[in-house]
Amino acid sequence: MKMEDMSLSGLDNSKLEAIAHEIYTELVEDACLGLCFEVHRAVKCGYFFLDDTDPDSMKDFEIVDQPGVDIFGQVYNQWKNKECVCPNCSRSIAASRFAPHLEKCLGMGRNSSRIANRRIASSNNLNKSESDQEDNDDINDNDWSYGSEKKAKKRKSDKNPNSPRRSKSLKHKNGEIGGNPDPFKYSNSAGINYETLGPEELRTLLTTQCGVISEHTKKMCTRSLRCPQHTDEQRRAVRVYLLGPSASLPEAEAGVENDSFEVAESQALMSRLQWDGSSDISPSDSASSKASECSGAGGHTGGTDPSEGQILRHRSLCGSKTGCSGMSSVQEGLNRPWLQSLEHLVPHLGGAGKFGVHFLGC
Amino acid sequence: MNKDAQMRATINQKLIETGERERLKELLRAKLIECGWKDQLKAHCKDVIKEKGLEHVTVDDLVAEITPKGRALVPDSVKKELLQRIRTFLAQHASL
Numbered sequence: 327m328k329m330e331d332m333s334l335s336g337l338d339n340s341k342l343e344a345i346a347h348e349i350y351t352e353l354v355e356d357a358c359l360g361l362c363f364e365v366h367r368a369v370k371c372g373y374f375f376l377d378d379t380d381p382d383s384m385k386d387f388e389i390v391d392q393p394g395v396d397i398f399g400q401v402y403n404q405w406k407n408k409e410c411v412c413p414n415c416s417r418s419i420a421a422s423r424f425a426p427h428l429e430k431c432l433g434m435g436r437n438s439s440r441i442a443n444r445r446i447a448s449s450n451n452l453n454k455s456e457s458d459q460e461d462n463d464d465i466n467d468n469d470w471s472y473g474s475e476k477k478a479k480k481r482k483s484d485k486n487p488n489s490p491r492r493s494k495s496l497k498h499k500n501g502e503i504g505g506n507p508d509p510f511k512y513s514n515s516a517g518i519n520y521e522t523l524g525p526e527e528l529r530t531l532l533t534t535q536c537g538v539i540s541e542h543t544k545k546m547c548t549r550s551l552r553c554p555q556h557t558d559e560q561r562r563a564v565r566v567y568l569l570g571p572s573a574s575l576p577e578a579e580a581g582v583e584n585d586s587f588e589v590a591e592s593q594a595l596m597s598r599l600q601w602d603g604s605s606d607i608s609p610s611d612s613a614s615s616k617a618s619e620c621s622g623a624g625g626h627t628g629g630t631d632p633s634e635g636q637i638l639r640h641r642s643l644c645g646s647k648t649g650c651s652g653m654s655s656v657q658e659g660l661n662r663p664w665l666q667s668l669e670h671l672v673p674h675l676g677g678a679g680k681f682g683v684h685f686l687g688c
Numbered sequence: 689m690n691k692d693a694q695m696r697a698t699i700n701q702k703l704i705e706t707g708e709r710e711r712l713k714e715l716l717r718a719k720l721i722e723c724g725w726k727d728q729l730k731a732h733c734k735d736v737i738k739e740k741g742l743e744h745v746t747v748d749d750l751v752a753e754i755t756p757k758g759r760a761l762v763p764d765s766v767k768k769e770l771l772q773r774i775r776t777f778l779a780q781h782a783s784l
Contacts, residue, residue: 342782345699346774351759353709353716353770358758360717361726362750365733369745374737 430548528568538564699778708777712770719766729758 368374390399408421414431531537536553537546538560547553551561703709720726736753737745 342775342778345696346771346778348696349699349703349712349774350767350770353712354759354762355755356713357716357720358729358755359751361729361733361758362747362754365730365737365754366745366747366750369737369742375734 525569532565532569536561537568699781702781703777706777712773715773716766716770719769720762723763723766725758725761725763725766728761729754732757 365374389397391397392399395401409418410421410424411418412424412427412431414428417427419427531546534551535547536549536551536556538553538556539546546564547556549555700709703712733750733754736750740749
């Protein structure tokens with residue numbers, strides 16, 4: 327230690343500077359040597375020139391910097407139709423419509439299914455008792471009234487109206503439909519339980535969306551007023567049922583014709599429908615006439631039991647059963663072996679005649 | 689002369705013992721990468737290797753080609769900073 331101290335303190339400035347430079351040079355040469363080793367190893371292992379490409383391909387992938395084109399030199403098309411797939415309902419929606427759709431689908435608006443579902447979960451509503459009361463009133467009513475049809479949906483197991491005639495017509499129907507085992511599934515989640523909503527809520531809801539009550543889920547359809555799954559007649563009937571006979575369809579719906587649905591959906595629908603060319607009755611005609619009977623007085627009680635032939639004809643008008651996807655419980659029943667389906671269907675429908683009425687409505 | 693060599697050896701030993709040498713090396717490497725020195729030298733290496741042929745390159749060739757260039761390419765700021773740190777180190781240990 328003593329030696330070091332002496333030697334270091336004995337140095338003059340220039341010597342110190344020389345030593346500093348020497349150390350610096352050593353360090354730099356160390357760095358160079360390190361680099362040389364690195365490069366040499368890369369060369370011998372064969373990965374030194376990996377990131378090199380020949381000039382031709384470099385030219386191919388050059389970044390283009392010109393006005394009007396993107397960096398790949400492609401013309402940017404603003405109006406190109408871009409579609410997004412909704413993560414929630416996995417439908418594909420045009421990009422410009424995606425945000426509004428997502429708002430509805432994921433639950434930002436007050437009418438969204440998610441908020442509605444939460445509301446249902448949190449509250450046992452007063453309306454419930456009301457509808458129960460109605461149930462009791464209707465329990466002895468004629469099977470053919472529209473109101474009791476609705477009740478039949480609610481109390482599937484309560485009823486057992488079963489006549490051979492109805493069974494027969496159902497059997498036919500079932501045989502026909504059983505050949506097509508691909509039902510349009512009605513999503514359980516897309517619906518609002520109308521029983522838990524107040525009258526004002528119902529009113530606003532029905533002015534903005536389809537609102538037809540699914541037989542299967544007993545919830546309201548949350549699609550637009552022009553939803554192709556349900557007909558105007560179904561919508562009108564629901565409004566009469568929920569808001570009273572004074573209620574009518576909102577303005578937007580009044581002018582709707584069969585072919586004025588949203589383009590994408592109507593195409594899909596049209597492809598599913600197979601119109602019976604030989605039929606002399608147009609589906610809308612028969613549907614509207616029948617529906618007007620049904621909805622006129624909150625359910626008619628007459629013996630307009632459609633004959634078997636009528637049902638079949640209307641079945642053909644309805645096209646493939648996917649054409650009336652709103653009635654999923656019907657389809658569900660129809661997809662079972664027919665023996666089961668008879669038992670299954672009849673409680674659902676309150677009899678085969680209902681089935682006919684339904685199909686007319688479809 | 690003998691005394692001078694002994695003194696250098698002592699200083700070197702001190703550099704290593706205190707870990708200062710490693711720290712300086714790390715600093716230098718970071719600075720050189722930062723200022724692009726390494727990339728420049730690599731590009732130069734490529735030229736050298738292409739010239740000599742991929743199979744015939746040795747470490748000695750590379751060192752001989754690269755070291756002078758490497759020394760010259762070190763930016764002044766890096767050089768100054770490094771020298772400053774070395775001087776500080778020496779001053780600390782000279783005053784002991």
